[in-house]
Amino acid sequence: MRAIGIILAGGNSYRMKELSSKRAVCAMPIAGSYRSIDFALSNMTNSHIQKVAVFTQYNAGSLNEHLISSKWWNFGRKQGGLFTFTPSVTAENNFWYRGTADAMAQNLSFLKNSHEPYVVIASGDCVYKMDYNKVLEYHVAKKADITVVCKDMPANVNVDRFGTVKMNEESRIEEFEEKPVVAKSNTISCGIYVVRRRQLIEMIEKCAEEDRYDFVKDILIRYKNMKRIYGYKLTDYWRNIATVDDYFETNMDFLKPETRDYFFKQYPDIYSKVDDLPPAKYNPGAQVRNSLVSSGTIINGTVEDSVIFKETYIGNNCYIKNSIILNDVYIGDNTHIENCIIESHDTIRANSYYVGENEIKIVVERNDRYVI
Amino acid sequence: MIKKEMIAMLLAGGQGSRLGVLTSKVAKPAVSFGGKYRIIDFPLSNCINSGVDTVGVLTQYQPLRLNTHIGIGIPWDLDRNIGGVTVLPPYEKITNSEWYTGTANAIYQNIDYMESYNPEYVLILSGDHIYKMDYEVMLDFHKEKGADVTIAVMPVPMEEAKRFGIMITDEDHKITDFEEKPEHPRSNLASMGIYIFNWKTLKEALLANAQQPGLDFGKHVIPYCHDNGKPLYAYEFNGYWKDVGTLHSYWEANMELIDIVPEFNLYEEYWKIYTKSEILPPQYLSDTSFVERSIIGEGATICGKVYNSVIGCGVTIGKDTVVRDSIIMNNTVIGENCELNKAIIAENVVVGDEVRLGIGEEAENETDPHIYNNGIVTIGEKSVIPNGITVGKNTCIFGKTDDSDYPEKFLASGKTLIKEGDNK
Numbered sequence: 149m150r151a152i153g154i155i156l157a158g159g160n161s162y163r164m165k166e167l168s169s170k171r172a173v174c175a176m177p178i179a180g181s182y183r184s185i186d187f188a189l190s191n192m193t194n195s196h197i198q199k200v201a202v203f204t205q206y207n208a209g210s211l212n213e214h215l216i217s218s219k220w221w222n223f224g225r226k227q228g229g230l231f232t233f234t235p236s237v238t239a240e241n242n243f244w245y246r247g248t249a250d251a252m253a254q255n256l257s258f259l260k261n262s263h264e265p266y267v268v269i270a271s272g273d274c275v276y277k278m279d280y281n282k283v284l285e286y287h288v289a290k291k292a293d294i295t296v297v298c299k300d301m302p303a304n305v306n307v308d309r310f311g312t313v314k315m316n317e318e319s320r321i322e323e324f325e326e327k328p329v330v331a332k333s334n335t336i337s338c339g340i341y342v343v344r345r346r347q348l349i350e351m352i353e354k355c356a357e358e359d360r361y362d363f364v365k366d367i368l369i370r371y372k373n374m375k376r377i378y379g380y381k382l383t384d385y386w387r388n389i390a391t392v393d394d395y396f397e398t399n400m401d402f403l404k405p406e407t408r409d410y411f412f413k414q415y416p417d418i419y420s421k422v423d424d425l426p427p428a429k430y431n432p433g434a435q436v437r438n439s440l441v442s443s444g445t446i447i448n449g450t451v452e453d454s455v456i457f458k459e460t461y462i463g464n465n466c467y468i469k470n471s472i473i474l475n476d477v478y479i480g481d482n483t484h485i486e487n488c489i490i491e492s493h494d495t496i497r498a499n500s501y502y503v504g505e506n507e508i509k510i511v512v513e514r515n516d517r518y519v520i
Numbered sequence: 521m522i523k524k525e526m527i528a529m530l531l532a533g534g535q536g537s538r539l540g541v542l543t544s545k546v547a548k549p550a551v552s553f554g555g556k557y558r559i560i561d562f563p564l565s566n567c568i569n570s571g572v573d574t575v576g577v578l579t580q581y582q583p584l585r586l587n588t589h590i591g592i593g594i595p596w597d598l599d600r601n602i603g604g605v606t607v608l609p610p611y612e613k614i615t616n617s618e619w620y621t622g623t624a625n626a627i628y629q630n631i632d633y634m635e636s637y638n639p640e641y642v643l644i645l646s647g648d649h650i651y652k653m654d655y656e657v658m659l660d661f662h663k664e665k666g667a668d669v670t671i672a673v674m675p676v677p678m679e680e681a682k683r684f685g686i687m688i689t690d691e692d693h694k695i696t697d698f699e700e701k702p703e704h705p706r707s708n709l710a711s712m713g714i715y716i717f718n719w720k721t722l723k724e725a726l727l728a729n730a731q732q733p734g735l736d737f738g739k740h741v742i743p744y745c746h747d748n749g750k751p752l753y754a755y756e757f758n759g760y761w762k763d764v765g766t767l768h769s770y771w772e773a774n775m776e777l778i779d780i781v782p783e784f785n786l787y788e789e790y791w792k793i794y795t796k797s798e799i800l801p802p803q804y805l806s807d808t809s810f811v812e813r814s815i816i817g818e819g820a821t822i823c824g825k826v827y828n829s830v831i832g833c834g835v836t837i838g839k840d841t842v843v844r845d846s847i848i849m850n851n852t853v854i855g856e857n858c859e860l861n862k863a864i865i866a867e868n869v870v871v872g873d874e875v876r877l878g879i880g881e882e883a884e885n886e887t888d889p890h891i892y893n894n895g896i897v898t899i900g901e902k903s904v905i906p907n908g909i910t911v912g913k914n915t916c917i918f919g920k921t922d923d924s925d926y927p928e929k930f931l932a933s934g935k936t937l938i939k940e941g942d943n944k
Contacts, residue, residue, distance in 0.1 A: 408801070424595070427786075428817075429815045432813055434812055437806070437807050441804075
């Protein structure tokens, strides 16, 4: 293979509210049985990238647990493999990762000791399918220094949390703004980059010398007139999940047949850690409509327009609508839940009532659970 | 030096002919069970949960699906540097090349495999029962009693005892005598086909009886050990144990999984059952679906109504279809407006629209009444049933069928329609 992979998975996001208080955004459960980082990891392995580094920092526990065996993504190999880099104190350095470029600088040996000519950098908080080889071919054809994967967002979408780009007719990026207050363009950067490995090392080293730490601000934006930075337009499904609303809507997208068909049925597959859970069980009283249900779940009540993650128990006479129930939640009898995200490992007492008015409500409820 | 205290030998070569077309292309241990599992997952999971990490799987009949399923043992954590799972098919030798001619003969032909692990004890298992059992507890019993051979037994109702191999024991659980399918049983302790042998005893008995045609544990090896004065003990097991050897018992065991609190509970954290999962996505239930008293595997799409059924992974059930008391295995597609009653449908079957299965009065099956009975409709893997067909009870369909196979779009109760496989 001609490239190695880097997945930036360090981030926290205040936009995720309580959901990110115990896990990195990249470890967010998606679509019933996946986690956010599965999409980037599966894309890497499906693009035949054999050597992948994951940079983590914020609340890495949940993510590390997910990545503990790399064999689910076909990385448990003698050649290459999956490398997880958390910040560590060394003789030269005792800082956390101060930014994405700093994360790479602190682990420069990973880049230096590889022999593949290119690097694919992706972030772990996006849901999409992509053959990175196509971007790489484009990168080579354009004789680019850096290729940035971009997407045109619909005019009504607020892009102020993304980097926005403007390209000329040859697709060379002429303007790049990070989180603009007033965006000049609705084309955003997807946080996926292809760059020649030696070029990247050189730029990262330069950055580190100047005490600059951010890949977007200190490399892409500063170098955009000097280096040949090109945009590659992504037209298929792509979504960043790093706000509560985006997270909610991304999950709800999977209730649409076309989204399920694209991700679940069409080649290539998305892989995830296998949990060995029994089939979902529907007891008398269960009534499920337009919902996704994952394995290990037991349903006794009514569920509509919702995504139920793994190992959930839904009691008798419950009514759940337009909600996301994360992993291992116990919901007592006669509970009403509407427009909510129920945090994983929650125990909801019987006769509870949770309704998100005007916005999606995040429910974190740690009652005692009695397990027989 | 390699040393394993106990290794397991799992007999998975049997055809299981009483499962009819379900086993025409796969060995019985590879038949689906409980939505996402295969029968062999239960003994394999028991092994790893009991700390037995070296398992030889003896295959013979239609091993392809079994080999693919087992692979290098990843789902059961049986991919080990030393030990792990090894598939052991019969092989050619300079003289006396033969198939596995009996249960003990299969073990005899693999003496070298067992010897290479230098075990103290060898656990003999069969790949066609549904149960959870801690073999380590049985081994403790074996050691405590100072037994040479321990046979797992379970109490059965006295009137059923004549269908089993029966052990007669003294108050210390020592086996004093045994009878194979006795007319007038003297005990109700039935052998479960699970044995722990001291390796030395087993090896000696296998070598001494090597020339015995069809060398069998129940018929030859156990009696030989008993006659030579070896101490034999019966280990009584009182948990759930189900032989799924007939279509009806297979159907019943599946249906027991959907009880509100099933006797055989797959939902316990402790003692998980592992299987190879190819399909990960969650299942989708549409606006028009209704599911009650059923279990459904990953990736299924349900648009119809499902009652009292076990649905495998990746199954599609069309709109306005009603499924009752049925078992549908992985990746089968059922069209719209169908009605399914007490059907067992194997993997990758395509059932068209407006198909009705299990309709009308029962009639005895004309070809194999001992296999296809109790009103069950059985459909073999990769079969195709065209639109608008009505099928009676105690029927069997196997192969790609078209309208010309169904005069007046109808297959009467008791008919067998086989277009695929060796006995078509």
